[in-house]
Amino acid sequence: MQPTDTSSPTYFHKVVDCQWACPAHTPVPEYIRLIAQGRYSDAYMVNWVSNVFPGILGRTCDRPCEPACRRGRVEDQNLDKPEPVAICRLKRVAADHKDDIRDRLPKAEARNGKRVACVGAGPASLTVARDLAPLGYHVTVFDAEPRAGGFMWSQIPRFRLPESVIAEETGYVLDMPHVQFVAERRIASMKALLAEDFDAVFVGCGAPRGRDLDIPGRKEAADSIRIGIDWLASVSFGHVKSVEPRVIVLGGGNTAMDCCRSARRLGGRDVKVIVRSPFDQMKASPWEKEDAMHEGIPIIDNHVPKAFLHEGGRLVGMRFEIVEAVFDAQGRRTLKPTGREATFDCDEVLIAVGQENAFPWIERDAGIEFDRWGLPVLNDKTLQSSRPEVFFGGDAAFGPKNIITAVAHGHEAAVSIDRYLQGEDVNRRPPPHTTLVSQKMGIHEWSYDNAVSTDARFKVPWAKAEAALASIKVEVELGFDAETAWRETQRCLNCDVQTSFTQKLCIECDACVDICPTDCITFTDNGDEAELRTRLKAPSTNLAQALYVSGPLKTGRVLVKDEDVCLHCGLCAERCPTGAWDMQKFFLEMAHAGPACRDAAPARRAVEATA
Numbered sequence: 001m002q003p004t005d006t007s008s009p010t011y012f013h014k015v016v017d018c019q020w021a022c023p024a025h026t027p028v029p030e031y032i033r034l035i036a037q038g039r040y041s042d043a044y045m046v047n048w049v050s051n052v053f054p055g056i057l058g059r060t061c062d063r064p065c066e067p068a069c070r071r072g073r074v075e076d077q078n079l080d081k082p083e084p085v086a087i088c089r090l091k092r093v094a095a096d097h098k099d100d101i102r103d104r105l106p107k108a109e110a111r112n113g114k115r116v117a118c119v120g121a122g123p124a125s126l127t128v129a130r131d132l133a134p135l136g137y138h139v140t141v142f143d144a145e146p147r148a149g150g151f152m153w154s155q156i157p158r159f160r161l162p163e164s165v166i167a168e169e170t171g172y173v174l175d176m177p178h179v180q181f182v183a184e185r186r187i188a189s190m191k192a193l194l195a196e197d198f199d200a201v202f203v204g205c206g207a208p209r210g211r212d213l214d215i216p217g218r219k220e221a222a223d224s225i226r227i228g229i230d231w232l233a234s235v236s237f238g239h240v241k242s243v244e245p246r247v248i249v250l251g252g253g254n255t256a257m258d259c260c261r262s263a264r265r266l267g268g269r270d271v272k273v274i275v276r277s278p279f280d281q282m283k284a285s286p287w288e289k290e291d292a293m294h295e296g297i298p299i300i301d302n303h304v305p306k307a308f309l310h311e312g313g314r315l316v317g318m319r320f321e322i323v324e325a326v327f328d329a330q331g332r333r334t335l336k337p338t339g340r341e342a343t344f345d346c347d348e349v350l351i352a353v354g355q356e357n358a359f360p361w362i363e364r365d366a367g368i369e370f371d372r373w374g375l376p377v378l379n380d381k382t383l384q385s386s387r388p389e390v391f392f393g394g395d396a397a398f399g400p401k402n403i404i405t406a407v408a409h410g411h412e413a414a415v416s417i418d419r420y421l422q423g424e425d426v427n428r429r430p431p432p433h434t435t436l437v438s439q440k441m442g443i444h445e446w447s448y449d450n451a452v453s454t455d456a457r458f459k460v461p462w463a464k465a466e467a468a469l470a471s472i473k474v475e476v477e478l479g480f481d482a483e484t485a486w487r488e489t490q491r492c493l494n495c496d497v498q499t500s501f502t503q504k505l506c507i508e509c510d511a512c513v514d515i516c517p518t519d520c521i522t523f524t525d526n527g528d529e530a531e532l533r534t535r536l537k538a539p540s541t542n543l544a545q546a547l548y549v550s551g552p553l554k555t556g557r558v559l560v561k562d563e564d565v566c567l568h569c570g571l572c573a574e575r576c577p578t579g580a581w582d583m584q585k586f587f588l589e590m591a592h593a594g595p596a597c598r599d600a601a602p603a604r605r606a607v608e609a610t611a
Contacts, residue, residue, distance in 0.1 A: 001529050001558075003551040006500070009434045012586040014546065015563050016496045018087055021068035023408035025432075025590050026050040028065055028087055029496040033448065035093055036489035038482070041101055043094035048101075050590070051091075052127050052173070052407050053152075055165045058092025059477065060156055062254075062285055062402040070493055073542075074518060074565050083457040085491045086480075093485040095165075108177035112136035114421050117198040119187050122150020123403045124394030125204035126173045127410025131593045132417065133178040140198075141179065144186035148174055151206055151395075152403060154233040155255070157262050158473040190362040190390075200389045200417045203376075204410070207395035209358040213250065213351055217308030217315075221349075224315035225308065228259045228352030235262055235472065244347030246270040248318055250305055251352030252282035257289065259350045260297045265472045273299045274318075274344070276335060278325045291476070295469065303342060304335065308349065317345045355400045375399065382416040382426045383409060391416055411592060418593040430597055433589040438582050439497060446583055448497055450570040452517075453490040494568050496586045501559060503550045505580035508557070512572035512581060513537065520562045521572060523553070536562060 006012065014020045018028040026047060034043035047054035066072075069084030114137050118125035121143035129139040147153050148170040152161065174181045187193055193201060210227035212218070218225065224244070228251065234240040247268040249260040252275035263271045273292065275282055279301040282289065289299060303320035310316060320342045323335040357374055364370070369377040369386040376385050376392050383391050393409030395401060416426040439446045461478045462468065468476045480488060513521050519538035526532065529547065533540040540547070545564040552558060573581035591597045 001526060001532060001547065001549045003558075004546070004549050006548075009432045009588065011546065012434070012436070012496075012498050013432070013588050015498065015566075016586065016588075017068040017070055017545075018065035018085075018495070019588065021064045022050075023064065023405045024050045024411065025408075025588065026065075027496065027587065029492055029494050030587065031094060032085070032087070032090055032489050032492045033494070035090055036449075036486055040094050040097040041099045041104070044098040044101060045104055047091055047094060048172075049592075050407075051404060052130055052410075053123060053169045053403065054091050055095030055169055056152055056161060057403060058088060058090075058095050059161050059165070060152070061088050061091070061404055063088045063287075064404070070495055070565070070567075071491055074493070074567055086457055086460070086488050089460050089477075089480060090485060090488060093480050093482075096479050097482065097485075102172070105172060105176070106134040108134045109136040111138060111178060114138070114199045115140070115197065116200045116202065116417060116421075117142065117193060117196070118202045118204055119193070120150055120203070120205035120394075120396070121145070121148035121170070121181065121183075122204050122206050122394055122406060123152060124396070124406040124410040124413070125150070125202060126170060127407045128202045128204070128393070128414045128417070129179050130173045130176070131411060131414035133173075133176045135418065135594055136178065137418075137421075138178050138180070140182060141174070142182045142185050142187055144184065146183050148181055148183075150204075151229075154236050155229050155258070157232065157235070157258050159261070159265065159468065159471075159476050160258070162473075162475055186361075188361050190366045190368070194366075194389075198389075199421055200391065202413055202417065203362075203390065203392045203396050204394045204406070205396050207355040207357045207400045209356050210255075210351065211354040211356060213305060213353060215305055215307055217310050220313060221308045221310040221315035223313070224347065225349045225351065228255050228350050229355060231350055232258060232262065235266070240266070242266050243268045246346045247272075247348045247350065248344060248346040249273045249350045249352060251275060251354070252277055252284055252299075252301075253352060253354070254284050254288050255355070256350075256352035257284050257292050259352050260292055261295060262472060263348075263350065264295055264297060265469055268348075270346075271297050272344070273297060274303050274305070274320065275299065275301050276304045276323070277333075278302055281325070281333070295465075302335075306341070309343070315347060315349065317343055318349065319343050355395070357396060357399060359396075379427070381412070381429065383413045384416055384420070384426055388420065411590070414593040415591060415597050419598060422598055424599055428599070430591045432591060433596075435587045436498065436500065436584040437587075438500075438584050440582060443579075446497075446570055448494055448583075448585070449490075450494065450497075450568070450583070451490075452493065452567055452569055453487075455487060455491055457491065458484050458488045497568050497570070497583050498586050499548070499561065499566065499568065499570075499572060500582045500584045501548070501550055501561075502580050502582070503553060503559070505578045506550075506553055506559065507578055507580075508553055508555055509577065511575045511577065515571045515575045517569065517571065518565045518567055520564070520566045522560045522562075523557050524560060525556070526552075526558045532560065536560060538562065538565070540564065 075082035394406035
C-alpha cells in the first residue's frame with residue numbers, strides 16, 4: 001500500500017464516523033465537548049451552523065450518526081447491547097439549556113437586488129433562506145399553511161415535538177432581515193411564479209401525497225379509512241380529536257409509528273401496526289419501533305393486506321395474506337405466500353405505506369424535465385433542474401427522506417443559487433476547509449480529556465405513562481438534566497482528535513503497540529491491502545474504514561493503524577519516547593453560500609471568459 005495521504009480533506013473526515021454519516025456534516029465531538037464544559041449556547045451555535053434546527057433535530061432526527069458511532073464498535077462486547085453515544089439527545093441538551101442566542105445570529109448585508117422564491121416552508125426552504133438572506137438576497141418563503149415548518153409542523157406529533165420548539169427555531173430564520181414569509185398561499189402555477197420576476201426559485205414543498213391501497217372494500221369502507229400523513233396533519237391542526245376504539249395502522253415506516261402512537265392517545269384502546277415486511281426490515285428507526293411497543297402497541301409483520309371487510313358500508317375488519325421473506329443470491333427480497341391468511345377486527349384504518357411527490361402545479365411545458373417516476377431531473381450535487389433558475393431540495397428532490405437530509409439539500413442549493421446569481425458555474429464547488437491543531441500542552445499532556453468512560457449509555461427519562469398517553473400534546477421524552485448530560489458526554493471518544501504519526505522520529509520500539517488497548521497498531525512488512533489486513537495484530541474486518549499506512553521505516557517495515565477501532569485515547573502518543581505520535585484536533589468546515597464559495601476574483605473570471 002502507498003503511504004496514507006492525510007492531507008486529503010476526506011481522510012480524517014471519514015475517521016470522524018458520526019460527522020461523516022451526518023448529511024449536514026455536523027461536527028459532533030466538538031459540540032459534545034462544549035456541552036461537557038457547560039457551554040450550551042456555544043454548542044447550540046456549532047449545531048445551528050450545520051443543521052439549523054438543533055432543538056427540533058434533538059427530538060426527531062433519524063440519527064444516521066449513531067449507528068456510525070465508534071463507541072458501539074469498541075465498547076465492552078460482554079454487554080448485551082453495546083450502544084453508541086446518545087448524540088441526538090445531547091443535541092437537545094444544547095437547545096434546552098442555552099441562553100438567548102439571537103444576538104449571535106448572522107447580521108445581514110445590504111440588499112443586493114436579487115430575489116429568490118422558496119416554495120414550501122419546510123426545513124430545506126428555511127435552510128436556503130437562512131443561508132442566502134445574510135448575503136443580501138431577498139428571500140420570499142411561500143406556504144399553504146398558516147405556520148412555517150412544513151411536515152415538521154403538520155406531521156410530527158406534538159408529543160414528540162412541541163409547538164414552542166418549532167416556533168422558536170423557524171422564527172430564527174423568518175425574523176432575519178430580507179426574509180418574507182407568505183403564509184396561506186398555495187403556489188398553483190410555476191409559470192405564474194416565475195412571472196413575478198424572481199431571479200431564482202427553490203422548490204422545497206416536500207412529498208405531500210400519501211400512497212393509497214387499491215384493494216377490495218376500499219371504496220365501500222372509505223369513511224373509516226384515512227391516509228396517514230393527511231390524518232396526522234388533521235390531528236396537528238385540531239380537526240381530528242378522537243379515533244374509533246379498534247385501529248389498524250398499515251405500514252412500517254416512521255409515519256406509521258407516529259400514527260399508531262397518536263391513535264393510542266386519541267382514544268384507541270386496541271391499536272396495532274400491521275406491516276408486509278419482516279420486523280427487522282421495517283423502514284422505521286429502531287427506537288421508533290421500541291417506543292411504540294413500549295406504549296403497548298403490537299407490531300405484526302409479514303402480513304400483506306388483501307381486503308377491507310365491511311358490513312352495510314361500515315368497516316369491520318381486514319383480511320391479510322401471511323408471507324415469508326425469501327432472499328436470492330444477490331440479497332433481493334421476495335415475499336413468498338405461505339398459504340395462510342389472517343383476519344383482524346377494526347373500526348378504523350390508517351394507511352401509512354409510503355409517500356410520493358406531486359407537482360400538479362408545475363406545468364409540463366415550463367421547461368422543467370421530469371423522469372418516469374414524476375421526480376424532477378436534477379444534478380444530484382447542485383440540485384439544479386433543467387430550467388437553470390429553478391432548484392429543488394428535500395423530499396421534493398429525490399423523494400421522502402428526513403429532516404437532516406433536507407437541511408443538507410438546503411445548504412447545497414443555497415451554494416448553487418448564490419453562484420448562479422453571481423454568474424458563476426454552479427458545478428464548481430470548493431472543497432471543505434480543514435485544520436489540524438496539536439493538542440499537546442506538555443510532553444505527555446493534552447488539552448482535551450482523553451480518559452475513556454466505562455459507563456453504559458444513559459436512558460432519557462420519560463413522562464409518566466398515565467400523563468403521556470392521556471394527551472396528544474404532552475411531550476414523552478423529558479430530556480437529560482445537566483448532570484446526566486455531562487456523564488453521557490464522557491462516553492464520547494473524541495474521534496476528531498486524530499493520531500498523527502511522524503515516521504522520521506520513529507525508532508520502532510513497539511511501545512505504542514504494547515500500550516494500545518484495542519491492538520489497532522501493527523509494525524509489519526508492506527503488501528496489498530487485502531493481504532495486509534490479514535497480518536494485523538487485531539482482525540481488520542471493516543473494509544469501509546481506512547488503514548493508516550506510513551512510508552518505509554528504518555527496518556523497511558511500515559506502521560499500519562486500523563482506524564476502525566482506534567479509541568483516540570492518546571496512549572500511543574503518551575508512551576512514545578521520541579514524540580513520533582501526536583494528537584491533533586481535526587476540524588472540518590463545509591462550504592456554505594457566500595464569498596468563500598465563489599471564484600477568487602472577478603478580474604480572473606473576466607480573463608477566463610475572454611481566453
